[in-house]
Amino acid sequence: MNITDLTLVETIKALENKDFSEEELNKAYLDRIEAKNADLNVFLEVKKNSKGIPAAIKDIISTQFIKTTAGSKILSTFIPPFNATVVDRLLSNNISIIGKTNLDEFAMGSSGENSAFGHTKNPWDIAKVPGGSSAGSAAAVAADLAVFSMGTDTGGSIRQPASLCGVVGFKPSYGKVSRYGLMAMASSLDVPGTFTKSVADARLVMGWVSGSDGMDSNVQEIASPSTSLRVAMTDLKGIKIGVPKEYFGEGLDPKVEKVIREAIKKLEELGAEIVEVSLPHTQYGVAVYYIIMSSEVSSNLAKFDGIRFGSSREDFGEEVKRRIMLGTFALSSGYYDDYFAKAACVRTLIKQDFEEAFKKVDVIVGPVSPTTAWNLGEKMDDPLAMYLSDAYTIPASLAGIPGLSVPCGFVDGLPVGLQILGKYMDDETVLDVGEAYEQATEWHERRPDLSF
Amino acid sequence: MKYxxxxxxxxxxxxxxxxxxxxRCSADYFGKEPNTHTCPVCLGLPGSLPIINEExxxxxxQIGLALGCTISSKSLFERKNYFYPDLPKGYQISQYRWPLCIKGELKLDSGKVIRVNRAHQEEDxxxxxxxxxxxxxxxxRSSVPLVEVVTEPDFSSSEEVREYAQKLQQIFRYLGVSNADMERGDMRLEANVSVRPEGQTELPPYRVELKNINSFRFMVxxxxxxxxxxxxxxxxxxKLSQETRGWNEDKKETYLQRSKEEAxxxxxxxxxxxxxxxxxxxIKVDLPELPSKKTERFVSDYELNKQQVGILVESIEMADYFEKVVEAGKQNNVTPVQIANYIVNKKVDLSVDPKQIINDIQDKTSNLISDDAEFxxxxxxAIEENQKSADDFRAGKENAIQALIGGVMRLSKGKADAAQTVxxxxxxLE
Known part of the structure; x- marks a missing residue:
């Protein structure tokens, strides 16, 4: 048995069976990190524990007395005095922090290349990007450097790197999990979520971290999450699955489309009814997102004013500066109504698109990313091309609905993820469908060859 | 030309x-060791989030209702973004387009109505x-709750401003929502001042904001x-333009703090x-009888003059005390007018037993001790005979003075004026 191949559920079972000790478990992962981290640049900091089940934490999630940089030079020496709620909840479930993972600075980016501490590489091909912004958290799980990891998703920052790295990435509904301790990028969009080796693992971790902590006013107390391990659905009889035609238009790589179409066929074979749906305002998603997100960014990052955190504002990277400028402009007097206020209206239309579609179907499926992982450096000079790579993940973020990326095939040796979106606060059905698909396929069992 | x-x-x-x-840090910051009432939220640390204080x-x-405002059924907090070292988040959580309380008023003694545009919630x-x-x-002090009350440009003199500010202060104290102490900074005044040719109805095309002025006197x-x-x-x-000015008390003049370009x-x-x-x-809140209502009632029920009533209703404690004494005077045929005169003239200490006040008023014509030295x-x-009560009082036990008053009364065989005794x-004892 290879310890680092095991899922979280399998690891817990193995510990219970005393197949190996927590010390052996930690050592197995630390040895692997020792061997592979230098090549992949996954971790900004590694903690050597011998207890608990090792998980990796995106370095924008606050960890008490452990440096948390948000991938930014401006916080290169910042040690928070408190834990994020998700971290506290993991710690009380016998999870230990094995390390803090690399990311695009303040979670702004789709390739992992905007980190002030060097870019993370895709374990499937180290010449390719791992996706972003949760680059390190996705690569950590793909390369078996942690049992699972935590990330944040604002416009696709969990689902997209999960797709590009071939792991399960789950963004819960906005308001399901407390944001307390997440260094804010865009407060109305930021959601903490998971990278795991299986959908069952995602469900287990969500059970631990969901629910109100009294610190995030936007957490909803609807339906307490199930913490038990459910018996997986083996078929999808009675489930209606919507396929939005807007997610299969121009820009989608035909090879990726083929893989997604095959996955949809598989869902049909499992008994689901496939229905074409329309999300007519999809084309405005990226524009709306870049106004609302950057507006919130311009305010959220104002605290790094050079007075309290020991670094000057000149230490912000290019992309962060670009978004601060965009957002400052969109909120300025004379422009507010044309930009921010209008974007807020269109956001409501996008939300309504989903509400309409979910009257007819239980979940919506489509591609996560229009392409597989691209070459490092390829889009660094073209921010707009980079922004468009999130066109399929952004609408769900604007609507606050749950989204899962589950491995569904390969194109030229690079993984492709199937995106499953659900009704607001109906995270369980998304996981159910994902798990049924996962059980019926073997894509999630493939591992990258790390013998580089 | 007249202006x-x-x-x-x-x-x-x-x-x-x-x-x-x-x-949930303590908001009682005055005089406390600096940076001891803090947490990640009020320090604006990355990852912290605000939680609304319902109190x-x-x-x-309460403030809104006391000013006759409409309470908005829907209200929103907004971020006011600006950079200043005292603002750890880089923005203040305030209200702008959707304030909690809108459209109220406050009446001056002259009968003139000052329109209140809004009363909104924010943080210090x-x-x-x-x-x-x-x-x-x-x-x-970071994130201590603040309420901002904004009027329409309805004042035409500094005296009206003084009266408004004092009335507002009195309302805050009646409601028990704030000490409203100007010197301590519990209550802060900003005035937007402009002048226009007499008879002109439209507002002047500029206004000068007077800021950071910490007393009624300086503001006037x-x-x-x-x-x-x-x-x-x-x-x-x-040509006058939009600007912000402060007050230099030494030079007795205003000075430019920020011009329009720097707005x-x-x-x-x-x-x-x-x-x-x-x-x-x-939301249900209780409102006490407010100064204006109390004034009307005291004038009509007790047939007092407005000036006396002004003193009696200055604080809710004083007004309550007066009414207790009136109650005590009923059996003895001591009239509210006599009581008001006595309390106002003698500047009675509120710790004196109301019954004693009635006795004093009745004994007034009889032979009370008048010699200060003998008193x-x-x-x-009385203090020597009851050192314990004296010590208790010095230690902060207000009530202990009652025993000493009793002592003086006994020693003087009831011929000591209670107000004078206190x-x-x-x-x-000081």
Whole structure:
């Protein structure tokens, strides 16, 4: 048995069976990190524990007395005095922090290349990007450097790197999990979520971290999450699955489309009814997102004013500066109504698109990313091309609905993820469908060859 | 040419809630060791989030109702973005487009109505202290709840401003929502001052904001100086513009703090970290009888003159005390007018037993002790005979004075004036 191949559920079972000790478990992962981290640049900091089940934490999630940089030079020496709620909840479930993972600075980016501490590489091909912004958290799980990891998703920052790295990435509904301790990028969009080796693992971790902590006013107390391990659905009889035609238009790589179409066929074979749906305002998603997100960014990052955190504002990277400028402009007097206020209206239309579609179907499926992982450096000079790579993940973020990326095939040796979106606060059905698909396929069992 | 003055007033009042507006640190910061009432939220650390203090919201609604405002059923917090060292988040959580309380009024003694545009909820900033070449930041005050009350430009003199501010202060104290002490900074005044040719109905095309003025007296002086300065400028044909000015008490003049070019664009937008406030108009709060109502009632029920009533209703404690004495006087045929005269003239200490006041008024024509030296002798004797009560009083037990008053009464065989007794005892015990 290879310890680092095991899922979280399998690891817990193995510990219970005393197949190996927590010390052996930690050592197995630390040895692997020792061997592979230098090549992949996954971790900004590694903690050597011998207890608990090792998980990796995106370095924008606050960890008490452990440096948390948000991938930014401006916080290169910042040690928070408190834990994020998700971290506290993991710690009380016998999870230990094995390390803090690399990311695009303040979670702004789709390739992992905007980190002030060097870019993370895709374990499937180290010449390719791992996706972003949760680059390190996705690569950590793909390369078996942690049992699972935590990330944040604002416009696709969990689902997209999960797709590009071939792991399960789950963004819960906005308001399901407390944001307390997440260094804010865009407060109305930021959601903490998971990278795991299986959908069952995602469900287990969500059970631990969901629910109100009294610190995030936007957490909803609807339906307490199930913490038990459910018996997986083996078929999808009675489930209606919507396929939005807007997610299969121009820009989608035909090879990726083929893989997604095959996955949809598989869902049909499992008994689901496939229905074409329309999300007519999809084309405005990226524009709306870049106004609302950057507006919130311009305010959220104002605290790094050079007075309290020991670094000057000149230490912000290019992309962060670009978004601060965009957002400052969109909120300025004379422009507010044309930009921010209008974007807020269109956001409501996008939300309504989903509400309409979910009257007819239980979940919506489509591609996560229009392409597989691209070459490092390829889009660094073209921010707009980079922004468009999130066109399929952004609408769900604007609507606050749950989204899962589950491995569904390969194109030229690079993984492709199937995106499953659900009704607001109906995270369980998304996981159910994902798990049924996962059980019926073997894509999630493939591992990258790390013998580089 | 003749000019008239146009003034609008913004008042900030710090609420005396137990905890801060958006975290659960103690809001009682005055005189406390700097940076001891802080947490990640009020320090603005990355990852922290605000949580609304419901007690503050209720107090804001009380203020709104006391000013006759409509309570908005839907209200939103917004971010007011600007950079300043005392603002750890880089923005203040305030209200702009959807304030909690709108459209109220406050009536001056002349009958003139000052329209209140809004009363909204926000948070205080940290406190900056400049020492030598250094600036120190105390975050104990950061995120203490503030309510801002904004009027329409309805004032035409500094005296109206003074009366308004004092009435507002009295209302805050009646409601028990704040100490409203100007010197301590619990209550802060900003005036928007401009002048226009007499008879002109439209507002002047500029206004000068007077800021950071920490007493009624200074505010009145600043407004008067400013009106004079602006009229002189008009006469000289100078164009006045939007600016912010402070008050230099030594030179007795206002000075430029910020010109129009340096004005902030606050880039307000709805605070995404906080939910919309819903059904605020359904929240039940208790309101005491307010000074204006109490004044009317005292005048009509007790047939007192307005000046006396003004003193009697100055504080809710004084007004309650007066009514207790009136109650005590009923059996003895001592009239409210006699009581009011006595209390106002003798500046009675509120710790005196109301029954004793009635006795004093009845004994007034009889032979009360009038010699101060003899009075003091009796008081000293009473203290000597009851050292414990004296010590208790010195230790802060207000009630202990009652035993000493009793002592003086016994020694004087009831011929000591109670009001006078308390005064002398307090003097001796200090």
């Amino acid at each position: 008239e003055t146009v003034i609008g007033i913004e008042v900030h009042v710090e609420l005396n809630t137990k905890t801060k507006m958006f975290c 503050a919201i209720k107090k804001c609604i 900033t940290a406190k900056l202290t400049h020492q030598g070449g250094e600036s120190l930041i105390d975050f104990n 002086a600043a407004i008067e100086y400013e009106v004079k300065r602006q009229i002189e400028a008009h006469e000289k044909g100078e 902030h664009d606050y880039r307000y937008f709805p605070e995404p970290d906080l939910p919309e406030l819903k059904n605020m108009d359904q 003091e002798k009796l008081a000293k004797q 005064k002398i005892l307090r003097k001796l």
